[in-house]
Amino acid sequence: MAPDSLTFIFLNAALINNFVLALFLGLCPFLGVSAKKETAWNMGLATMFVMLVSSVSAYGINWLLTLLKIEFLRLICYIAVIASAVQLVEMVLKRFSPILFRALGIFLPLxxxxxxxxxxxLFQTNREYDFLQSIAFCIGAGVGFTLALMLMASLREKLALAKVPTVAQGAALSLMLAGLLSLAFMGFAGLGGSHA
Amino acid sequence: MTGQLIRQEQVTPDTFLRGLWEENPVFVMMLGLCPVLAVTNSTINALAMGLATTFVLVSSGALISLLRNLIPKQVRIATYIVIIATFVTIVDYLIQAISLDLYNALGAFIQLIVVNCVILGRAEAYASKQKLPAAVVNALGMGAGFTLALLCLGTVRELLGAGSILGFHLFSANFEPWVVMVLPPGGFFVLGSWLLLFEYLKQRRARKAEAAAEVMAHGS
Incomplete structure (x- = not known):
């Protein structure tokens, strides 16, 4: 596969360089909202939507900033756009699904x-993806995030029934589990050949 | 204004030490884990990341503390984020100027300091309510605690994964590095092990205190 083909970008973001398990991005919700499969699924979808909105806007903003030669404002603009996108999702959820809104709680504004x-x-800017590539990248990242969250939630639902030593309860155990998942995801490195 | 009702904290050694141990942002509060795991595959990266984060913590804490009576309550989070993003931009260009190698090694994670929950958490919970000295000292403590945690992970991972610390090789040539430790899973494993260790020590101390209390009760 060519490294800049849409399929490769998608697979790369979803599996080979999974955002959570290989790049350590988005760990807070990964550890915080992964207790139940249902909340994990909804969190995944909400995050994917915000990703899509902010990716498209980031593409536009970057074009504008480069045009005006004020790239140093990039970080501030990006974060402002993301905050507005989250606000948007929050309002939509509050209107159409108050139950879900409550279930996600503090993790929604977070x-x-x-x-x-x-x-x-930032990655899509650094790698100079064009518009379609950005979309593929962001959908791949969203799918990868949801996948990792769902895997973790399924594991933790089973784990709730298991008897573990008191020392290992809580965060330490979740981290060890995440480590094992991450080890498994390293197996996908072969998919990308030398490009990964 | 609720601002006046909140007790202004005196600056004591505890203001600094709390962040280092009792309220350690990483080991106790579990905040800002993304950079903790991502850039700790070598000691030098961990140190650089820790210092950069401390700089942003202290300077944004100071500015927010100075502006605390000017920022309207409704838009405070947005204001904090913009202030933090400004300082992160400064650090980003600073590191680029000092060492390009380091900049490339840390990659996007310098810019991602913006979304480090430790900083926003401090701004919201402390700097926005306290006077300048308390806010700065507290931010310094938190930064030191964060750096300490990064170093805890960084040294262990570099030692096991490459057999060296800060690039100096410590073992003979027969040492087979545990490559997995410098790869992503190693980060999870090492942080998990540290937490296990702390939890074990905490429980042992609790058991000892309990036993001592029992002896006292029987003795009297």
Whole structure:
């Protein structure tokens, strides 16, 4: 596969360089909202939507900033756009699904400080993706994020029934699990050949 | 204004030390884990990241503390983010000027300091309510605690994964590096192990205190 083909960009973001398990982006929701499969799924979808909105806007902003030669304002503009996108999602959810709105709780506004989203915008700028490539990249990242969240939630639902030593309960165990998942995802490195 | 009702904290050694251990942002509060895991594959990266984050913490804390009575409550989060982003931009260009190698090694994670929850959390919970000295000292403590945590991970991962610390090789040529430690899974494993260790020590101390209390009760 050519490294800049849309399929490769998608697979690369979703599996080979999974945002959560290989690049360590978006760990807070990954550890925080992964107790139940249903919340994890909804969180994944909400994040993917914010990713899509901010990726498209980041593309536009970058074009404008480069045109005006004020690239040093990039970071500030990106974060402002992401914050507005999150606000948008929050309003939509509150209107159409108050139950979901409550289930996600504090983690919804915290999508603003989810590094996966700012990371996505920064990576697509650094790698100079064109518009279609950016879209493929952001959908891939969203799918990868949701996948990691779902895997973790499924594991933790089973784990709730298991008996673990008191020392290992809580965050330490989640991190060890994440480590094992990350080890498994390293197997996907072969997919990309030498480009990964 | 609720601002006047909140007790202004005196600057004591505790203001600084709290961030280092008791309220360590990484090991206790589990905040800002993304850079903690991502850039700690070598000690020097961990140190640079820790210093950069500390700089942003201190300068944004100072500015927010100075402006705390001017920022309208409704738009405070947005204001904090813009202030933080400004300082991160400064650090970003600074590191680029000092060492391009380091800049490339840290990659996008310098710019991602903007979304480090430790900084926003400090701004919201502390700097926006306290006077300048307290805010600065507290931010310094938090920064030191964050750097300490990064170094804890960075040294272990570099030692096991490459057999060296700060680039100096410590073992003989027969040492087989555990490559997995410098790869992504190693980050999760090492942080998990540190947390296990702390939890074990905490429980052992609790058990000892309990036993001591029992002895006292029987003795009297």
């Amino acid at each position: 999508i603003t400080t989810n590094c996966a989203i700012l990371g996505l915008a």
